[in-house]
Amino acid sequence: MRCVILDDYPGVATSYADWSVLEGLETQALREHLGDEDAVAAALSGAEVVVAMRERTPFPASLLQRLPDLRLLVTTGMRNASIDLDAARAADVVVCGTSSLPTPPVELTWALVLGLARHLVPEVDAMRRGGPWQSTVGADLAGATLGVVGLGKLGTRVAAVGTAFGMDVLAWSPHLTDERASAAGVRRAGALTDLLAVADVVSLHLVLSESTRGLLGERELAAMRPSAFLVNTSRAGLVDTDALATALQQGRIAGAGLDVFDEEPLPAGHPLRTMPGVLATPHLGYVTEGNLRTHYTEALADVVAWRSGEPVRVLT
Incomplete structure (x- = not known):
């Protein structure tokens, strides 16, 4: 299985959480923003799990239809207006989130x-x-x-x-x-x-x-x-x-x-x-060590729970 972490601008996703616990799951963190749907579809080809930074990369129905292998989409935060939740449900993709520090x-x-x-x-x-x-x-x-x-x-x-x-x-x-x-x-x-x-x-x-x-x-x-x-x-x-x-x-x-x-x-x-x-400033509002550690450790916990068949924090 393959997991892709999007929009990890400062390059901390794999150091703020121990993704090695996901045996049999190859994890890749992308620091550069993918500017269009074609680039996103190519980068996520074959990925069963995607971790998205809240509202950085849109997931409309048109993109979800191009990702037949996607099964779990984790977003930082518990609200993400750039994800088409109806289309995700129709494609049998579980969408869940994390908490954020206020x-x-x-x-x-x-x-x-x-x-x-x-x-x-x-x-x-x-x-x-x-x-x-x-x-x-x-x-x-x-x-x-x-x-x-x-x-x-x-x-x-x-x-x-x-x-x-x-x-x-x-x-x-x-x-x-x-x-x-x-x-x-x-x-x-x-x-x-x-x-x-x-x-x-x-x-x-x-x-x-x-x-x-x-x-x-x-x-x-x-x-x-x-x-x-x-x-x-x-x-x-x-x-x-x-x-x-x-x-x-x-x-x-x-x-x-x-x-x-x-x-x-x-x-x-x-x-x-x-x-x-x-x-x-370049959207630094959420970018602190404490907040990113919360995002990535809870995103990892969501993936672990999903693989184990346990409840995850599903967005509705």
Whole structure:
């Protein structure tokens, strides 16, 4: 039998879990992203088991039909919108997942907020180049307003850090109640545009769905303050990328911290890589040692359980 691990960018999958326990199963980890369905189908030809990094490589019905040997598809995390679960069931492919740590994306969110507020990239670049000494003026977080869009598991943690910084925290989501907001120690905004109009920092923490796709478009971005920062460590589809680029180019918002993009890896010539006011990271939200160890050890456990005929964490 053959097992292929996809999108192991940092090359740690086989060192963070002992795949040698899978006797009779050849394990191969691929570090390079496979850019199209033909390349994926070729790389996975003959593989009975595939371990996929959440939403990196899509598994639509058209691809699943080209993988007749595939029997088990493990994804990191317990949600993966890029897998056609109905098609997988029809093809008799078991799809299961792993748990994820909630803290890594929260920590990266604050790295981006602080990087934007204190202009860390231009200041560090200037230091390295021997350029001007202290060429920017940072924004104060204490006393500023943090707008958290989506007060779930991650948003609540982000809000708590904002409170610790002495920020006034305002939250909004489509179904947020005053009771839930109060329990998290924040105020509930009556509407998304109400939050956008007063927030100095807006941080997105919603699940991407048909109802939230393009949630922040031209109208919503126009409601933001010119001095405000937008941070997105959730999903790129929550924001209209073209409208965001225009708002940044025209100086209608002060900057954006982005860890997620419509196309990943982001093409080398993409303007978001070099646009002033953008602090961009290559989807690092989940990439910590603790989280990847959790992903790969639990993925291995899923494979072991499946081979033994034991229950696995099936996605529904």
